Amino acid sequence: MTVTHSPAIDVQPWPADFEALQRQDPQLADVLAGETERVSTTLQLGAAENFSSPAVLAALGSALANKYAEGYPGARHHGGCGYADLAEEIAVQRAAALFGTEHANVQPHSGSSAVLAAYAALLRPGDTVLAMGLGVGGHLTHGSPANFSGRWFEFVGYGVEAESGLVDYAQVRELADRHRPKAIVCGAISYPRHLDYAAFREVADECGAYLIADAAHPIGLVAGGAAPSPVPYADLVCATTHKVLRGPRGGMILCGAELAERVDRAVFPFTQGGAQMHTIAAKAVAFGEAAGPAFTGYAHRTVANARALAEGLAEEGLSVITGGTDTHLIVADPAPLGIDTATARGRLAAAGLVLETCGLPYGTERGLRLGTAALSTQGMGRPEMSRIAGLCAAALREEPGVRQAVRELAGDFPPYPG
Known part of the structure; x- marks a missing residue:
């Protein structure tokens, strides 16, 4: 389907109308106004937050917010998905080009959803997974007993060197050799240094494990060439589309062509239902911005x-x-x-x-x-x-x-x- 716009048809994109919200629901309008004032009068030092561009916000508040589109482009469970398909195709193409990967799934609703789908694509309940320990920077999805990961899989945590605080790669290798995990996860939520993806790949190959990179934090830096990319080394790369990437809150998975079908099935229908098409459109905008x-x-x-x-x-x-x-x-x-x-x-x-x-x-x-x-x-x-x-x-x-x-x-x- 090709997008065309006839000048004879006066159709404008659907902007967010704050004045209409004030008239219809002043209570919620006050909440949004208060949040706007909060971020305008304080300094946001959170490592996981950013400000999306007006273009990203416009896509989030667009007509695609109403569209139900279970499935993938060309194979939806709902009618009227022509423009939804185009939005997702653009997002996928831009993500793949931006990160130099063969396949991108842009439907995950969050970084945690992306990790869940990655595990679903590669693992079975009871499999052993090696990941950064929660006490030294690992995420909830890296084996917390309060999370699906810790309940469904057997996690072994690697740590950091006591004096330097840097990942103990010798320990990673020793634990991998001892436990023979089905997958190794490299990624963290509070580790300020670059990870050695090549070293993780070597260890994964030695024990026959999949390598999953959880790049939720550094992926925006990767897009801007300010951090090494996990794409050449990991079997799957899970990431968020907000944080440094400055897109809408959401997730994505990057992988090679050989795992594309397994990843897509793991996202839908295994772990998620209908895609949030307005968010996917906003992701496409963010990927386009990040390419400049x-x-x-x-x-x-x-x-x-x-x-x-x-x-x-x-x-x-x-x-x-x-x-x-x-x-x-x-x-x-x-x-x-x-x-x-x-x-x-x-x-x-x-x-x-x-x-x-x-x-x-x-x-x-x-x-x-x-x-x-x-x-x-x-x-x-x-x-x-x-x-x-x-x-x-x-x-x-x-x-x-x-x-x-x-x-x-x-x-x-x-x-x-x-």
Whole structure:
């Protein structure tokens, strides 16, 4: 199907109409207005969040939000899917080109949904899986007993070196040789360094395991050429489409042609129903944006900002795990300042510095997880990172005036100018 638009037919894309929402449901309109004010007057230091472009948001609020389209292009269970098919085909083509892969499934509703489908494509209940331990940076889908992964599969966790905080690749090899897992997962939610995908591939080949890369955090940096790609090494790559990639909240799976059918069946009909077509259209927009030179500059600036922020936090007395970062993500321990992480997060939040907590390697306490994706989208650079590090330290010391300073800085770099 070819998209054509006749100038004789006055049809406009369906924009989000906030004024209509205010008239019809002022209570929810107030909620959305409040959230807009919140992100405009605070600094988003969460490693998992970003600001999508107006074009991505327009696709999310489009007419495709109404379309039911179970199945895949050309094989839907519902009628009227011509434009839905086109949207998904564009998203798949752009994702495959962007990441240099033979196949992309863009239907997963989240990163966790993508991991679930990856396991469904390659494993059976009871299989052994080797993944990063939850206490040192692994995700819930890497074997948490509260998650489907820990209930359906036998997970073995590898760790990091006690002094450096870096992945212990010798331990990975030893555990793989001892347990002979069906799959090895390389990926984390609070590991600030690049992973050695070639080393993981070598270990997987030695024990006959599949290699699954959970690249939810670094995939946007991969798109911008600011991080190594897992695609040449992993059998399946699971990722999110938000975070650094700046798309809508959602997931995707990248793989070679030989596993494409198994992946597609695992997503639909095994783990999901109807695709969210408005989200898929928004993913297509984000993939298109990420293919441009502006995004390449953004990705590298995000890493440079993270390194600058890590340096600033260390100068302020916080302990920065692994001594720095290769990515957009920083893990810091406020203990040297005499503050526990829960107290630190509360003081930072009160000052308008919004971030997350995570486990610390081999520690009983939790640490602070920060990221620079959103700040970089707002146009901030090294001077602002130094200032933010100082604001964090001042907030932890409960100095006066920090909240106003944060408000002023946020106002100088609005996420959506005008």
